[in-house]
Amino acid sequence: MRFRSTRHFAMLVCGVFLSIYAFVWLLTSGSSSHVTVNKSSIPLEYQARCRFQETAFEGEEAEVSAEYKLRGVAVVFRHGERSAMSQKPSFDCACFRDDDRRTFETLQQEINSDKFAEFVRVDPKFSGYPRTPHRSQCSPANMTAEGALMINRMSSFLRSKYQPARLFSGEHMDVKIVSSQYHRTFQSALSFIQAFFPKPSSFIPSLNLIVSYFQVYLSNFEIQASNFTFLCTSPACVCSQAKHWRSALYDSEHQAYFLSHGSKPLIESIQALKSLPAFENAMDPLALVDTALGNYICRRKALPCAGKQCLTYDMLNQAINETFVHGEEMYAARDGLIARKLQSVEAYAVLYEVGKMLYYLQKQPHSKIIRIFSGHDTVLIPLARSLRIPYIEPPYYATRMVFEAYDQPESPLLVRLLYDGVDVTSHLSFCRDKLIDDLCPASALQNYVNNFIKNTLGVSSIAEVCKD
Numbered sequence: 346m347r348f349r350s351t352r353h354f355a356m357l358v359c360g361v362f363l364s365i366y367a368f369v370w371l372l373t374s375g376s377s378s379h380v381t382v383n384k385s386s387i388p389l390e391y392q393a394r395c396r397f398q399e400t401a402f403e404g405e406e407a408e409v410s411a412e413y414k415l416r417g418v419a420v421v422f423r424h425g426e427r428s429a430m431s432q433k434p435s436f437d438c439a440c441f442r443d444d445d446r447r448t449f450e451t452l453q454q455e456i457n458s459d460k461f462a463e464f465v466r467v468d469p470k471f472s473g474y475p476r477t478p479h480r481s482q483c484s485p486a487n488m489t490a491e492g493a494l495m496i497n498r499m500s501s502f503l504r505s506k507y508q509p510a511r512l513f514s515g516e517h518m519d520v521k522i523v524s525s526q527y528h529r530t531f532q533s534a535l536s537f538i539q540a541f542f543p544k545p546s547s548f549i550p551s552l553n554l555i556v557s558y559f560q561v562y563l564s565n566f567e568i569q570a571s572n573f574t575f576l577c578t579s580p581a582c583v584c585s586q587a588k589h590w591r592s593a594l595y596d597s598e599h600q601a602y603f604l605s606h607g608s609k610p611l612i613e614s615i616q617a618l619k620s621l622p623a624f625e626n627a628m629d630p631l632a633l634v635d636t637a638l639g640n641y642i643c644r645r646k647a648l649p650c651a652g653k654q655c656l657t658y659d660m661l662n663q664a665i666n667e668t669f670v671h672g673e674e675m676y677a678a679r680d681g682l683i684a685r686k687l688q689s690v691e692a693y694a695v696l697y698e699v700g701k702m703l704y705y706l707q708k709q710p711h712s713k714i715i716r717i718f719s720g721h722d723t724v725l726i727p728l729a730r731s732l733r734i735p736y737i738e739p740p741y742y743a744t745r746m747v748f749e750a751y752d753q754p755e756s757p758l759l760v761r762l763l764y765d766g767v768d769v770t771s772h773l774s775f776c777r778d779k780l781i782d783d784l785c786p787a788s789a790l791q792n793y794v795n796n797f798i799k800n801t802l803g804v805s806s807i808a809e810v811c812k813d
Contacts, residue, residue, distance in 0.1 A: 395643035402502035404766020413751040417714035422745040424533040425492025429639025439481035466567035488529035501540035515713040524719040534719035577694035584811035617654035630664035688727035700794035734769040759784035
């Protein structure tokens with residue numbers, strides 16, 4: 346073979362070396378990690394976990410007898426889809442479909458506009474935070490473009506349920522929005538707001554995603570920063586110890602519990618997968634599932650192999666089951682584990698705010714109240730576990746818990762609880778024998794909240810729980 350020039354020969358040599366490098370890299374990093382698969386090959390359970398954009402949100406929100414008037418809602422949700430905690434930076438996180446990429450660009454344009462900044466004020470603690478995720482970049486624990494869209498779709502669905510119920514009309518609207526101080530929860534809060542609230546008449550939307558039927562005055566409409574992942578904004582729920590309990594104690598206890606109580610074959614399988622760069626820090630089932638979702642499943646990629654050990658959906662199912670069982674056992678344990686104390690503190694902040702909302706609604710009969718909490722799985726799981734309602738651990742991205750408040754003439758205030766769109770009010774132990782048309786008297790929930798710390802931890806206040 347003759348080459349026209351040294352340049353052509355050099356280009357050929359470089360091409361050969363690049364091909365060899367790529368082949369070796371694929372072998373050592375899990376060759377399936379860059380193979381996009383058909384969605385139908387992903388089990389429905391995992392399609393639901395990823396909240397793929399083509400799957401519509403469903404739910405029973407606002408589905409009560411017409412004789413009841415909706416007075417208020419408190420929505421607590423997990424942020425949208427994110428990269429894994431151990432994600433290697435890349436540009437592999439663009440929306441999968443062309444239409445979704447265009448929709449995200451339009452959403453990004455609106456949320457970053459001056460008009461939207463006037464519509465929604467933000468706590469100075471969020472200064473410098475990007476308002477939307479990058480359109481294609483993956484980085485550890487940060488939300489993806491798909492994640493922003495899924496929150497936007499979820500809030501649009503909730504608006505479609507609550508607007509006919511006239512949540513946004515009334516003499517006075519009291520709105521409070523809280524986010525933890527993470528990019529993913531702050532961005533989720535903004536994506537939620539964009540589709541949920543009617544725009545004022547001065548706002549000219551660049552998106553045709555919503556049509557405003559009610560023009561409302563939103564007083565004190567801003568995103569408030571919480572110093573805690575569990576969304577506390579009141580002295581009544583402050584616990585300076587909680588961050589240490591979560592990061593230094595609970596995570597290590599959870600890993601140690603898995604190693605001592607977990608299935609030996611599962612432990613060995615996770616250890617074998619650690620030879621893959623993406624799984625080198627996956628020390629327990631939660632980390633395994635998180636990495637699999639962020640690096641593979643939600644990116645619609647085939648699961649990887651490390652030598653003869655392949656990650657399978659059966660293995661992930663077992664990991665999820667053990668996570669749930671171990672979480673329940675640790676919460677119930679009375680032998681010094683931190684789980685019950687920590688998760689009671691993490692649940693109390695939102696319960697306290699819901700209790701206050703119900704109190705204000707009883708005192709202000711012409712007001713509507715909306716509370717929005719943009720948070721984490723470490724808010725939803727403690728709430729669900731404390732309330733003893735059906736739940737899944739880890740919760741899907743954009744999972745929501747909704748407290749609805751209703752009244753009617755000459756009737757006490759009533760409450761309804763939904764978890765990811767399913768009415769779970771009848772599962773509340775303090776409501777079962779008191780239900781009125783499947784609604785729970787607000788007084789029963791208020792009494793539960795007022796005695797929550799005493800009944801779960803045997804002390805009178807959060808301050809006593811969290812003292813040094």
